[in-house]
Amino acid sequence: MKTAIAWLLLCASLLSNAVQASTDSPETGMFLLRSDDGSWQPALLLNTDMQVQISGPVAEVQIRQSFSNPGGAFAEGRYVLPTSESAAIHAMTLEIGERRINGQIQEREQARKTYQQARDNGQRSGLVEQQRPNLFSTSVANIGAGETISVILSYTELLQPDAGRYSLRLPLTMTPRYNARPQPVDGQQRKPNASSTSPEGPIVASLWRDGPSHQADIQITLDSGFALHEVSSPSHAISSHFDGRRYRVQLLENPVVMDRDFVLNWQLPSEAGNQVAVFTEQVGEDHYALMMLSPAAEPVSRQRQPREVFLILDTSGSMQGERIRQARSSLIHALGRLQPEDRFNVLEFNSEYSMLYREPVPASEDNLSEARSWVAGLPAGGGTEMLPVLRAALTQPNEAGYLRQLIFITDGSVSNEREVLQMIQQRLRQARIFTVGIGASPNSFLLRKAAEVGRGQFTSIDDRSGIEQSMERLFEKLESPVLTHLQLELPEGIDAEIWPQKLPDLYPDQPLLIAVKLNQLPEKVALHGRQPALWEQHLQIPEPQQGNGIARIWARRKIEAAMDRLNEGAGEDEVRDLVLPVALEHQLMSRFTSFVAVEEQPVRAADEPLDSQRVPNLNPVDHRLYPQTSLGLNGLWALALALLLAGLLVLNWKPRHA
Structure with missing residues (x-):
């Protein structure tokens, strides 16, 4: 009997905890987070304002992150900010009421020491560091009770046009990233390095639809100079007004919950295409230019080469729900574009991987029909182990006379980006990799860089209605x-x-x-290449347009090229010596430089406590959040029910007597 009572008490305790966990927030009306000392504290509130100015292929973006402290003690907030992977962050300001403190660029370790010393001295301070090319951590210290401190970041981004079509993505959250298992190299098990750990911090389910935190107000000015063929957003409902020169774009429901990226697309009219456009900027004695060179619109040859296509589908747990439906639809659409002279195979991966066929097969109607049925029945679940499936596809023997192409469909939610890129760099040979990003917040850095290293293209699927159009554009390139x-x-x-x-x-x-740094602007240039025969085109340079941020774009590209050397086997110190002088000269955030801002006057006494919190991101709207603990709420309910049944069995069990 005592045993049965103990079982029942344990069940009651678990049920009580589960109920409390599910009702604390609605009961109090306040979102609570566990602080670093283990106590529950009122969570810091975070809201974002974004101002975007677009001119030609250049976007200037200002992000204001406002940290509000509803608690009764001084607080420190730490937040992982997702941004564009090609952002050149060049300014940071700490805003306290009407006071503004301009941030200083420093070497990473020195900036961290400056911030920590100011934090411990009770001074209001802010620190912004790069965790990944598209993830930055923001720390703000000594936020007083009832006080709001804002961190303002400014960045320049170069937008890549495609057939007169432009796209701007403003990341507002991120998908939790999977920590992949270390893969053996030359028979030896490799230890995970720092770049393979999850960088995103806590991610929680949406708090409120119209609540006081995690809301973004977005305002965009698009200086096109003429009427555009289309201005649209696949992610949010928008309105746009054209005044004869520029568009003012607003969201119909501003502000919006930060549970999906904002995407804006615009299409130039066909008659607006130019072979050459040049934007220039002078900084001191140095001249910088951004050249947009468009070769002849029609290729010299339209002869189609037979292709050997590997279609690779991510079926991991992060792809559950709408993402796997979009991914399956994309792959099935891709199968429909194969021709009888092509060969193909389909691979799917999660914690393990499998192939439909042992080797590529002809794209006959029977094989394609079998592939469609197989893909349609693929569920999503498990981990995201990219390296084994990439190794399998890239090491398959290549059939002579076929152009090998890999179409890789995934949300890219892994933390071992460098290992994935190194795999592609080392094993690509004559293949080409085309990545297809799925979801409301894909890891665009990995997907874009994998396509770049793989000499292919990156395509983003932003909603189900755009699958056909996006895949059609991709196959026109293929x-x-x-x-x-x-x-x-x-x-x-x-x-x-x-x-x-x-x-x-x-x-x-x-x-x-x-992007070019040069002594003078030329009157003409020549492009040489192969298609596959020798190809050449001479282009006249028109009167340049004055632009802002061209020098930053040049420096950002130089830094990116240096960072790419890590994928080629260069050492950390070698790359640091290449990046640091450029980042410091051009005042740019990088892996080795950070922004720090400190208010001179302390506001917190040494004996007053400081509540340190990690401010979470919201789980993307199309992602099923896995529990942050080993069980989570549903697990507690399931365990409690199981223990309750077990307790009842024990209570009613009567031993048999001989």
Whole structure:
């Protein structure tokens, strides 16, 4: 009997905890978070204002993050801010009431020491550090009770047009990233490095639809100079007003909950296309230029080469729900574009991977029908182990006469980006990788960089209605010849430092964007390449347009090229020596530089406590959140029910007597 009573008491305790966990927030009307000392404290509130100015292919973005302290003690907030992977963050300001403190760029370790000392001295202070190219951590210390402190970040972003179509993505949250198992190298088990750990911090379910935290107000000015063919958003309902020169874009429900990225698309009219556009900026004695060079619209040759296509589908747990439905639809659409002379195979991966066929098979109607049925029945669950499936696809023997292409459909939610990119770099050979991003908040850095290293293209699927159009654009590239081995020839007397130094391959209707530091602007340039025969085009340079942020774009591209050396096996110290001088000269955030701002006057006495919290991101609207603990609320209910049944069995059990 005592045993049965003990079982029942344990069940009651678990049920009580479960009920309390599910009702604390609604009962109190306040969101609570566990602080670093283990106690529950009123959570810091975070809201964001975003001001965007777009001119040509350049976007200037200002983000104001406001941290409000509803508690009764001084607080420190730490938050992981998702941004565009190509953002050149060049300014940071700490705003306290009407006072503004401009942040200073410092080497990463020195900035951290400056912040920690100011925090411990009771001074209001802020620190912004890069965790990944598209993830930055923001720390704000000594926020007084009832006080709001804002961190203002400014960045410049270069937008890549595609057939006259532009897209701007403003990340507002992120999908939790999977920590992959260490993979053996040359038979030896490798230890995980720091870049393989999850960088995103806590992620929680949506708190309130119209609540006091995690709301974003977005205002966009699009300076097009003429009427556009289309201005739309697949992520949010918007309105746009054209005044004869520029569009003012607003969200119909501003502010919006930060549970999905904001995406804006616009299409230039067909008659607006130019072969060359140049934007210039002078900084001191240095001249910088951004050149947008568009080769001939029609390729020299339309001959179609038979293809060997590997279709790889992410079926991990992060893809559950709407994401796996979009991914399956995308892959099935891709199967429909294969021709009888092509060969193909389908692979799916989560914690493990499997292939539909042992080797690529002809794209016959029977094989395609079998593949569609197989894909339609694939569920989502488990981990996200990318390296084994990539290794399997890239090491398959290549059939002579076929162009090998990998179509990789995923949300990219892994923390081992560097290992994935190194795998592609080392094993790509003659293959090309085309990535397809799925979900409301994909890891665009990994997907875009994997396509770049894989000499392919990145395509984003932002909603189910856009699947067909996005996949059609992708297959137009897959099926068309490309310009390869591109080189830019400048006239004699022009001294120039060009980034990227290795020019990318170009697909039809895709312009070449290069950033240049030079002594003078040339009157003409020449492009040389292969298609597959030798190809050449001479382009006249028009009157340049004055632009802002061109020098920052040049420096950002130079830093990115240096960071890419890590994927090629360069050491950390070697890369640091390349990045640091450029980042400090151009006042740019990088892996080795951070922004820090400190108010001179202390506001917190040494004996007053400081409540330190990690401010969470919201779980994306299309992602099923896994429990942050080993059980989670549903697990507690299930365990409590199981123990209750077990207790009842024990209570009613009567031993049999001989």
